[in-house]
Amino acid sequence: MELIQQIVDGLGRGSIYALLALGIAVIFGVMHMVNFAHGELITVSAYTSYWLLTSGFDWWYVALAIIVVAAISSVVIEFVAFRWVRGAPDFTMLMTSFGVHFLVQALFVMYVSANFRQFPRPDWIFNTWKIGAINLEIYDLAVIATTLITLLGTYCLLQHTMFGISLRAAAEDFDAAHLMGIRSNRVIRGAFFLSGLLAGVAAVFWLMRSGQAGPVAGLNPMLKGVLAALIGGLGSLSGAVLGGFALGLVEVLLIARLPTEVVGLTDGIVFVLIALLFVFRPQGLITVHHVERV
Amino acid sequence: MDSGLLNVENLNTRYGSIRAIRRVGLTVKAGEIVCLIGPNGAGKTTLLGTVAGLLNPVQGQVVFNNVDITGWSPDRVLRAGLSLVPEHRRIFGNFTVRENLLVGGVTLSQDQRENLLEEMLDLFPVLKDKLSVSAGFLSGGEAQQLAIGRALMSNPKMLLMDEPSLGLAPVLVDVVFELISKLRDSGRTLLVVEQNAQRILNVADRAYVMRSGQVVAEGSASELSGSEDLFKTYLGGSGVAA
Numbered sequence A: 001m002e003l004i005q006q007i008v009d010g011l012g013r014g015s016i017y018a019l020l021a022l023g024i025a026v027i028f029g030v031m032h033m034v035n036f037a038h039g040e041l042i043t044v045s046a047y048t049s050y051w052l053l054t055s056g057f058d059w060w061y062v063a064l065a066i067i068v069v070a071a072i073s074s075v076v077i078e079f080v081a082f083r084w085v086r087g088a089p090d091f092t093m094l095m096t097s098f099g100v101h102f103l104v105q106a107l108f109v110m111y112v113s114a115n116f117r118q119f120p121r122p123d124w125i126f127n128t129w130k131i132g133a134i135n136l137e138i139y140d141l142a143v144i145a146t147t148l149i150t151l152l153g154t155y156c157l158l159q160h161t162m163f164g165i166s167l168r169a170a171a172e173d174f175d176a177a178h179l180m181g182i183r184s185n186r187v188i189r190g191a192f193f194l195s196g197l198l199a200g201v202a203a204v205f206w207l208m209r210s211g212q213a214g215p216v217a218g219l220n221p222m223l224k225g226v227l228a229a230l231i232g233g234l235g236s237l238s239g240a241v242l243g244g245f246a247l248g249l250v251e252v253l254l255i256a257r258l259p260t261e262v263v264g265l266t267d268g269i270v271f272v273l274i275a276l277l278f279v280f281r282p283q284g285l286i287t288v289h290h291v292e293r294v
Numbered sequence B: 001m002d003s004g005l006l007n008v009e010n011l012n013t014r015y016g017s018i019r020a021i022r023r024v025g026l027t028v029k030a031g032e033i034v035c036l037i038g039p040n041g042a043g044k045t046t047l048l049g050t051v052a053g054l055l056n057p058v059q060g061q062v063v064f065n066n067v068d069i070t071g072w073s074p075d076r077v078l079r080a081g082l083s084l085v086p087e088h089r090r091i092f093g094n095f096t097v098r099e100n101l102l103v104g105g106v107t108l109s110q111d112q113r114e115n116l117l118e119e120m121l122d123l124f125p126v127l128k129d130k131l132s133v134s135a136g137f138l139s140g141g142e143a144q145q146l147a148i149g150r151a152l153m154s155n156p157k158m159l160l161m162d163e164p165s166l167g168l169a170p171v172l173v174d175v176v177f178e179l180i181s182k183l184r185d186s187g188r189t190l191l192v193v194e195q196n197a198q199r200i201l202n203v204a205d206r207a208y209v210m211r212s213g214q215v216v217a218e219g220s221a222s223e224l225s226g227s228e229d230l231f232k233t234y235l236g237g238s239g240v241a242a
């Protein structure tokens, strides 16, 4: 019984990781860049929530606003920063994404505040649903359901629309896609928009639970997203989703089983497990074949 | 301006300090099949890449259909009506055959795309039964036909082909050359790079010979194919197909 609760809990956590990892994998696919600035979308969303909630808006509107703001911010960051390093050496792109990460953080410290600010969480997230001896959190069920719907929508978009086909083509072989008439601007901006939307959905649930905004609010979710994408085999979209759920499950199961005095080591143990995974499967869970970018 | 559909003038392209092509000029008229032959490293791929927009020339001009397309990005060049079947085919291995063809028609309307897809299946009947097969599982010959079909899906005014017979078994090489003849007979304009000099000269109207980044000979296909000198001097040995 406890195990079922833990699995639901883990899948809830994993859902958020999966959405973040998918966004990171989408961008990696078209640009070959690990976007360490992905968490900044959560930071921006967190401040949006803080301002709107403290101005008296209802969480439903705030959730919608978060998704819109995250998607737009993602496109803006691409336009301002990443556009200039397209096709640059991997290291240049890595440094740029770190640069954006620290720059956005610094901007919030300088012009807003270095401190965390609390905002009200919706009260239903603490409700539980009893089925016999099982006690499920409504929050977890809501995250899982929303994530599944979002993933299904994303899947249909990628499989059945020309935009989706273009995006996948560019991820597999950018030059060949370019030769087919796919516009790099459009496909890269589209990738950032999609990635931002996914981050927005993740942000809604992450923030409902954390209830706070701060300059480093995005750091933890970014790390989890990058890790999950790595676990899945960077660039594989299904791998990223799988990696997210796996990471969430492992974390929850570990926390539940570790003796209380070493629970603080959970993250460390997770890293060791990931290192072990890479010893045995350097390509991550799912192997993708794509042509090197020039 | 020349009367050709494609006019390349004084084109120079570098990879860093390497001058891969130098002062290259060529013309392809509408309805013509022109071939470009020459040994490995002669600069044939570089020339097609520069025309198609994958590479930026340091000097020179590419005029297509009376428009100066020098330095245009590949997607713009394609929209202008010039489509490249790249070296090594570069089909999308994770895609189904159908998806590969659809990508080729990304610039068209939905209706046009569906119509052209049907046309391609008539032209390449082998692909018909494989529409939902992952393209990574196709044989070399099927993959080459898919690559050509995908390039034709944009309904181009002219097709550039880079070594369509490369790496194919002899029977499949025959298939590719038959296909080129078929495209010629249907009035398409083609610029084909081929290692298989003698065979491509049999189907082409005119030919250019490249060596060390430069055009060193040109002429009608029949002239060149009868020239012992050409094969001895530029193509290293006999002209008999491998």
Ligand SMILES: Nc1ncnc2c1ncn2[C@@H]1O[C@H](COP(=O)(O)OP(=O)(O)OP(=O)(O)O)[C@@H](O)[C@H]1O
Binding pocket: B015, B018, B020, B038, B039, B040, B041, B042, B043, B044, B045, B046, B047
């Ligand atoms: N990406 C690159 N970077 C540096 N040099 C290159 C690159 N690609 C080609 N070259 C050089 O440019 C010259 C022309 O190469 P290119 O590929 O155009 O020749 P090719 O005629 O197509 O040869 P092949 O018949 O082998 O395909 C060669 O000397 C080659 O080494």
Ligand SMILES: [Mg+2]
Binding pocket: B044, B045, B046, B087, B162
């Ligand atoms: Mg070549």
